[in-house]
Amino acid sequence: GAVVSQHPSWVICKSGTSVKIECRSLDFQATTMFWYRQFPKQSLMLMATSNEGSKATYEQGVEKDKFLINHASLTLSTLTVTSAHPEDSSFYICSQIVNRANYGYTFGSGTRLTVV
Amino acid sequence: SQQGEEDPQALSIQEGENATMNCSYKTSINNLQWYRQNSGRGLVHLILIRSNEREKHSGRLRVTLDTSKKSSSLLITASRAADTASYFCAWDSGYSTLTFGKGTMLLVSP
Numbered sequence: 001g002a003v004v005s006q007h008p009s010w011v012i013c014k015s016g017t018s019v020k021i022e023c024r025s026l027d028f029q030a031t032t033m034f035w036y037r038q039f040p041k042q043s044l045m046l047m048a049t050s051n052e053g054s055k056a057t058y059e060q061g062v063e064k065d066k067f068l069i070n071h072a073s074l075t076l077s078t079l080t081v082t083s084a085h086p087e088d089s090s091f092y093i094c095s096q097i098v099n100r101a102n103y104g105y106t107f108g109s110g111t112r113l114t115v116v
Numbered sequence: 117s118q119q120g121e122e123d124p125q126a127l128s129i130q131e132g133e134n135a136t137m138n139c140s141y142k143t144s145i146n147n148l149q150w151y152r153q154n155s156g157r158g159l160v161h162l163i164l165i166r167s168n169e170r171e172k173h174s175g176r177l178r179v180t181l182d183t184s185k186k187s188s189s190l191l192i193t194a195s196r197a198a199d200t201a202s203y204f205c206a207w208d209s210g211y212s213t214l215t216f217g218k219g220t221m222l223l224v225s226p
Contacts (some may be wrong), residue, residue: 006158035212041202044216083143093158095213098118105149109158 003027006094006108013115021079023094023099028106029074030057030096035067038110039090047092050077084115122205122217130225135192137220139165139205140185148181149214150190159204164191195224 013019023033031052036044048064050056050071064068066088068080081088094108114115121140127133141148147166151159165172165181165188172179180189188205202221206214 032212034217041221043218044206046213046215049213091156095159095214104164105161107151107159107161110156112156 004030004094004096004106004108006111008111009109010112011114015085015115016083018080018082019084019113021081021092021094021113023077023079023096023101023108025075026094028079028096028098031074032086032097033071033077034095035069035077035079036093036095038093040091044060044093048080081113084113087113089113089115122153122203122220125218125221126221126223127181128194128223128225131197133195133224135195135199135222135224137190137203137205137222138187139189139217140187141205141207141208141215142186143209143215145183146209146210148179148188148205150177150179150188150217151204151206153202153204155201160202184189192222195222196224197224200224 005024005026035047037047038044047060047062048056048058050069052071052074056069071077079089091110091112093110094103098104098106123138149164150162153159163174163179165179176193181188200223202219204219205217
């Protein structure tokens with residue numbers, strides 16, 4: 001089946017630095033990628049939807065200048081957390097639709113970000 | 117997006133027992149899906165039920181959907197210790213984005 005490769009799986013960074021998370025479609029061309037954030041013991045919250053070649057659509061309350069999303073190709077979407085703060089520490093997961101007819105989604109393995 | 121509710125928030129059972137988790141949502145939907153997440157890991161798709169379906173089975177999993185009550189349930193029969201995980205429902209309201217419920221943490225003790 002379709003696979004999304006997400007890395008890094010975990011990262012620790014200092015406050016004020018930027019971190020890039022990559023999601024790569026290994027055997028599928030993803031025109032749409034979804035980015036979620038999950039705080040400990042909570043559910044997934046959609047942050048933004050990125051479409052290949054166009055600007056991402058951000059959910060209410062998500063700062064687009066802080067969470068930069070690039071979806072320059074059909075196989076790669078990146079999320080950059082800029083000027084990270086400890087409150088940005090979270091689990092970030094990407095997802096893509098692999099079969100619109102059957103509503104099939106696949107998820108990356110997630111990135112645990114810790115900002116110290 | 118509006119999150120619904122899942123109950124219970126946490127469920128602790130013994131191996132061999134059945135586990136039932138419930139999910140409620142707030143909008144009309146095209147389909148509802150259930151996912152499993154092991155601690156600190158990504159999500160694994162378990163089962164999808166369409167809005168015109170009322171019940172679906174997959175192995176030890178049974179899902180029901182009541183669109184009049186905007187609710188769904190996931191039943192895991194004959195649970196195993198390896199079923200220990202968090203379970204989330206998620207629904208597609210027709211815009212190709214998934215909204216997730218708050219999740220149920222299931223602990224199955226040997």
